[in-house]
Amino acid sequence: MTERLSESGAWQFPLPADYASESALLVRVSWLFGGLVLLAAAISQYVSDSSVAAGALYLTGASILVFNGLVWWLGRRYSATGDRKAEGIPRGLLPGQLIFDGLAIVAIVHWTGGIGSPAILLLLIHLQISALVLSGKWLYAFLLLDIGALALVAVLESEGILPHYASILSLPVGFHADKGTLATVLSLVTLASTGIVCATTAWAGRIRRRERRSAQLLQITQALASADDRAELLEHLAHGAAGMFSEGVATVRLPDEVSGVLKTTAAYGEKGTRLDEEPVELSPHLLDEGVLAKGPVVIGNIAADERVRHRQPSGEEEIKSLLAAPLMHKGELLGVLTVYSLKPNRFSPADVSFLLEIARQGAGRLAHLRAFEHLQQAEQTQAQFVRMVTHELKTPVAGAQSLLRTLLRGLIGDLSEQQRDILERIDERFDLLSELISDLLVLAANRTIWVDERLESVPLQPIIREVIDYWATTVENKGMRVRFDPPPEILNVQATQEGLERAFSNLIDNAIKYTPAGGEIEVTIETNPTSAVITVSDSGIGIPSEDLPHLWDEFFRARNAREAGITGTGLGLSIVRQLVSHFGGAVDISSKEGAGTKVKVTLLLG
């Protein structure tokens, strides 16, 4: 009954849940069955003068109910554990239940009139149920069992070895001993049973196959959807397709990137083993885009088909038929999915449409993964370009400034007042240019490189302390003071180390720059249940209210900053905002012109 597609158990039909639910259904039916038998026992007490029959029926009814109770309890244990190892329980229970029921029915038939008992109909119902639940050789064994048991009871009764009990139907006495009657009834029962079993099997078989295919398709779909990269996807595709046709071999061919020739990229053989090459060589024209684009190719008899060049795999059986489905996505042929079989003419139209569905899904997913790969590559190229450009821009500036500073240092002779002044201005412009280049790199990197970077749990206070120490000399030179009184317990926030350093460095740099000499900067930390709020406040020139909404714009500089002649790139706050939003936090500014500015950064704890 089980069909395992791979030893890993990843593909398994029917699923254990099927056994469990069928067993549960039988249990429910059997409660009814048991109850009816007890009822029949009560009726027979009135009809028959033999209390033996009635007693026996009560006993049978009771045993049916007891056995059913046992099965029910075992079934509950299985579902409670949900344990894969307990799988055997429902699988073993089903035939057990059916055997017991069959024998119980034959016993009832015996006690309610033997060959003349209307309970024979129960036997037919039993066979019908068995045909729906079981399949194959099990079923025919049951057929034999039921009919055989009935025949045995009838013969034994007719020979007088077993007592005969009167039936509820008014039948002539000695009817059960008449050989002719015996033969006729048994033949009719056998005919009816066989008919029921065959018909039910045929129909049930079709439904089952369709059910199985749907379950397989679902599993394959899920496997395809879970593949993270192309290689994994193709493996799942070949594996799934091979599994569909139990003795199948499946291969996936994709066009070689350079030559465009279809090359085997993934292949699965029997028992889930990987293959290295295509088991059969198809003539090139078969793999022609034009041919495949029109639809699948089915070859029922490879040996006789001239489109195929046969390759005999060593020591293995001959491949006899094949089915090739194109991997098409939006009119483009991405590759070919081929399934092979050892049986000739193995692939029916239903099989073809099924493989086409798998191929369609595989192609869709393949196209998505390809697009994603291209995107990643483009991003990487861009990031590299940015890095290169920045280096190329910084090199001439560094060279020029180095020479400038040797001049300013007086190493090539004394300078006049004006010469010195002009050279210093040049040096300052170069400084700004250098800063601009750095900031542009950070901004561009944020967009391309850093956005991918995973957030970590970063300790907050040490980083802020480090940043404040970095600016200590500048602060001292301006006669300013930085106050930082953090909570003693180290807080961890969602961020990246580099990003956090950069963000706070920019904020403190701003606080220093826009505060006149002798001023004060304060950094405080407050906590909420889920976040930390860091406030950087200064006693500086503040921001005019009309400029506040524009502060986040790139290259924007407030009116009063420009008027005071303070240089800046105008990128510092854009960088802070980008970083903080990447961390999942928020930043807010409040300010009063001439009094000072407060920047509040909220970061997530964790």
Next chain:
Amino acid sequence: MSKILVIDDDPDLVLAVRLCLEGADHEVIEAKNGAEGLKKIKDDRPDLIVLDVMMDTTTEGFQLALKLRSPDPASAYKEYKDIPILMLTSIHDTTPLRFAPEEDYLPVDAFVDKPIDPDDLVEKVADLLKR
């Protein structure tokens, strides 16, 4: 007075370094790349090497430093292992550090940032020569 070898492919930087160091009474010889640098180390035996981190290739300077300081006892450069090395770096250049064999192993003795501050350079050179 010491002999200092400057290895850098940027002629402006070389000139700037030369002016600074000659101003502090040192003798300066120069090389344009790693190969030329190695030759001059052998031929002229400098007392100190000023090395740019990047030259023709991204890690050329760093690779040279690694070669000179190779712990391999059979290394061709073991006589020069003790020459102090000063590295010129660009502050945003973290690329060379990713190539360091171990995190703590830096085969140079001091760093100077570009653009060069003449006083800073002279001071660091003096420190290294004293050791």
